[in-house]
Amino acid sequence: MADSTDVYDLKGLNCPLPVLKARKRLAGLPTGARLWLETTDPLAVLDIPAFCNEAGHIVIETAAIDGGHRFLIERGR
Incomplete structure (x- = not known):
């Protein structure tokens, strides 16, 4: 993971909160x-x-991480 790429910790949140918070x-x-x-x-x-x-x-x-998943997202349009 590149040092300049932020990590948004959404662990412990259930659907639909991870998507809603990621969208924002x-x-x-x-x-x-x-x-x-x-x-x-x-x-x-x-x-x-x-x-x-x-x-x-x-x-x-x-990628799978301990107890969950990690996604690298690139902002589109």
């Missing part, structure tokens, strides 16, 4: 900015990519 955080970033999302919500593996696809963001990388 990404809205404040410039196009092309990247953000790591970390979540323990088991539905996030479906919800985060679906949200990104709908919103025009790009899922660069996904």
Whole structure:
């Protein structure tokens, strides 16, 4: 993970909060900015990519972490 890429800790939040909070955080970033999302919500593996696809963001990388998942998102349009 690059030092300049922020990590947004969404662990402990359940659906739909990870997506809602990610949407708000990404809205404040410039196009092309990247953000790591970390979540323990088991539905996030479906919800985060679906949200990104709908919103025009790009899922660069996904990884399993202890108790959850991590997503590297690039802000789209």
